[in-house]
Amino acid sequence: MASTEDTPFDQYRADVDRPLLRLFREYGLPRLRWFVAGNLANLVGRGASLLPPLVLGTAIDAIFIGDGTYGLPLVPETWFPTGQVEQFWLSVGLILGGFLLTAAGTFLWGVTMNRFAHGVMHAVRTDTFAAMQALDMAFFDDKQTGEVMSVLNNDASNLETFLDDALSEGLRIVVMILGIAGILIHLNRQLAAVTLVLVPAMGLFTWWFMRQVEPLYKQVRSDVGSLNTRLENALSGVELVKTTGTEDYETGRVREASNDLYESNMAVLTLSYFYRPGMELLAGLSFAATFIVGGLWLFQGPPLGLSGELSVGEFVTFVFLTQRFVEPLSQASNIVDWYENAKASGERVFGLMDVPPHVVEADDADSLSGVDGRVEYDDVTFGYDEEPVLRDVDFEVAPGETVGLVGPTGAGKSTVMKLLMRLYDVDEGAIRIDGTDVRDVTIPSLRSAIGYVSQDPFLFDGTIAENIRYGQFDASDEAVRDAARAAEAHEFIADLPEGYDTRVGERGVKLSGGQRQRLAIARVVLQDPAVLVLDEATSSVDTETEVLIQRSMDAVSADRTTFVIAHRLSTVKDADTILVLEDGAVVERGTHDELLTVDGLYATLWRVQAGEIEALPDRFLESV
Known part of the structure; x- marks a missing residue:
């Protein structure tokens, strides 16, 4: 696997403490109302989903078999009708009400938690970009664009997934386990002990998995950054690649970086696919034990030294709720995946945010x-x-x-x-x-x-007018044209089919080097600086273009302090x-x-x- 170079960014990333707690503290708390509303909706929806099997068990015993009183936990018996027909229709209403509450809670949970999670992701991404923009050039001399892009995009998205899915699913599991356990214990403590006996083993198994998978996820995030860097470099230098006939060489380098990511992903997946079936097996054993012990209890009497009675309705409720118990426990692996992935991404995001700029303003x-x-x-x-x-x-x-x-x-x-x-x-x-x-x-x-014109001026993928106006965004169209005339650029712009509305392409690839240079000079003219810096502005153009650029530079530098x-x-x-x-x-x-x-x-x-x-x-x- 590719190793991570020891750079200032990596050093600050290593110093990030509890990144997910920091994420919630700095970005979650300002949006707490959405988080609380979402989880309350989740709590109501998940709790309501436990009502139908509980009502079904009660109805079986009280209505169909007639071997018990109609009642539900925490609800006084005097609240329920005594007639079987009334109890039947009440059961129908409660079951339908449970389904409706589950649907409504799920809808509200989805809307509010997505607003919370995506709001956090938006704030994290923009704050990270702002922090990166504040860094001095020494950082960009050291870090590669692809890795920074990976932090801004992939890592921020992983944090959103954690907030949107992992927290909600985690609460769902807690609600389901505690709710089911509470109902089962209320119905029959002895059979509940059989159902819940493997829960500690599941907890230990999860703890072991998290210890093993954490370094693997860190390697995955590092390899994602390395692959993005390799792709960004290859695409940015595609002209050099083609003119030197090195397509196979660059493909090989991308293949090597992609293979590193493939290997690290496979290491995570191999461990995950050991953990997930293991959790499902333990949860399935819990269900099987409940079914076996409860079934024997019904037609042979209490087995294994157990005592007391078990009704058919209670057994049906146990079967239904134990099955509900299996499903969330089997999903615990997804939560662990999201958590570990987000933790590794959080370290990278906050590691970037924590890099201090060396060029800072004095307080006064x-x-x-x-x-x-x-x-x-x-x-x-x-x-x-x-x-x-x-x-x-x-x-x-x-x-x-x-x-x-x-x-x-x-x-x-x-x-x-x-x-x-x-x-x-x-x-x-x-x-x-x-x-x-x-x-x-x-x-x-x-x-x-200070106005600066470099040897290789940068143009954004936009129109000619937008690039001249960059930095002076409120400049009028006439001011833009005057600046272009001063830079000897108006004539070639006017000859273009769309004139000043012509799009220049990424980095200005649709224009010649001399045309890009004159647009950069026009941009500086519009800035109207007191000091002008011309950094080898004519070193890579032909003689005729050099004359035009030199003439424009002479006009621009008049009455200004100029460095050439x-x-x-x-x-x-x-x-x-x-x-x-x-x-x-x-x-x-x-x-x-x-x-x-x-x-x-x-x-x-x-x-x-x-x-x-x-x-x-x-x-x-x-x-x-």
């Missing part, structure tokens, strides 16, 4: 407003793990300036900008906007002041300042002409891209 954080755009990095050091990625990064940008960040792959260029937006927090040093530490302002106000992360140095040669990063440190800074004069790493990279030299000198190869 102020909103960042009226931003001029002065940005300062003060000896910033940062690492994703123990090894620093940035070391003592220090620079200052005046409002309205454009700064280019260049350097070999892995030098830390994108990381510098992610720290500005507080996708991560610095380990040492500080980053300030207009003299205020970014850790001292509210996160939404900080990020609304560039692979193509031609896109930053006109920047006010160029920062050259190598191994997480700023090794050169200046204008394009100044850096060429220095004849360092920047000048060498420029000559390579200009074709003046074929490759980097050996002294630069290690950093690349």
Whole structure:
């Protein structure tokens, strides 16, 4: 079976204590009225279902055989008629009334308990998603999408099943066992002892089963997450799979993950199908013992040292109620299954909820407003793990300036900008906007002041207008069109059959890379931020598209503090300042002409891209 990696998510999951009690306390109590109403209806319905066999036994003795008085437990005898005809019709009414109450109780139980359970599931799923949204990027660097999807969907559904079915069925079993046991003891204590003698054995058998099946269910939930991750990765990378001809390889990996889930499921099912027949056998033995002892008692007298009399009506009631006793006990295995499955899922759900975000607002954080755009990095050091990625990064940008960040792959260029937006927090040093530490302002106000265009912009499966408007949801149609014009996108949008109402497909697959890039720029134009970050926005497009995108970026960056992360140095040669990063440190800074004069790493990279030299000198190869 697949092993679970030791990640922060898994560590918090292991610390979850009594997840189902926590589920009821945090999400069930606010909906307690539905829970109480549902269980009262269940109690009435199940209790009423015991009335027909009890009335039948009484009617047999009092009406048909004439060997007893007409009476029911807890009801005074003076309440009942004395004539046989009246007793007969009363019996008919009571039996029909029992069936009607059972039907009504079952209907009310279904409506109220489903409202309770589905309401809890809705709240759990949305709260879990909100908790996940609040986490910083470090969590998503570590966890895979498929596993998180498994928590939000499969695990939340398992909790709903537990609340909807397991709790109600558990109450049903309790009502049936206690109710039947009470009636049987009232009718004949000695025969009731025969019927109930195996109940302790059933309890011990159930306890053993729960001990054995709990770790198996945990493995099942882990394997479900692993399979979902594998499927999500394969579907997201389907273009790479097809272009590399690796369909068989990916099918093999899915087959391996699916087999792990198959094996863990079979382990659970094998144990369950040992437990279920075992419970049914014990319950059947209880019924057989009741039938044998009661039958011998009727035509031979009290067997096995028993004493007293047993009427035919009492025997019939015992047979009917013992059969009712067998059925709920045989369903106990389902409740155990639901419970263990929900317990494993509850640990995963609350484990995700309990992961604390590392990027949090200060209690006294102020909103960042009226931003001029002065940005300062003060000896910033940062690492994703123990090894620093940035070391003592220090620079200052005046409002309205454009700064280019260049350097070999892995030098830390994108990381510098992610720290500005507080996708991560610095380990040492500080980053300030207009003299205020970014850790001292509210996160939404900080990020609304910064517009970000990535190398591979994300588009949602919706219309072009919806994607441009994303984040500025109240923007007018005219504002959307103005933003598209500024981003050099209006012309190609107008040529589409449905214009701004054209759906872009998942991740914008119906558009070219340059078109997606210009929509991302339009989205930032509509945002109108004081600070703009362009992360290699033209690195993967053709020359003609690059010219269009570069022209739109020049228009958007006017009068804004702009950071341009560039692979193509031609896109930053006109920047006010160029920062050259190598191994997480700023090794050169200046204008394009100044850096060429220095004849360092920047000048060498420029000559390579200009074709003046074929490759980097050996002294630069290690950093690349």
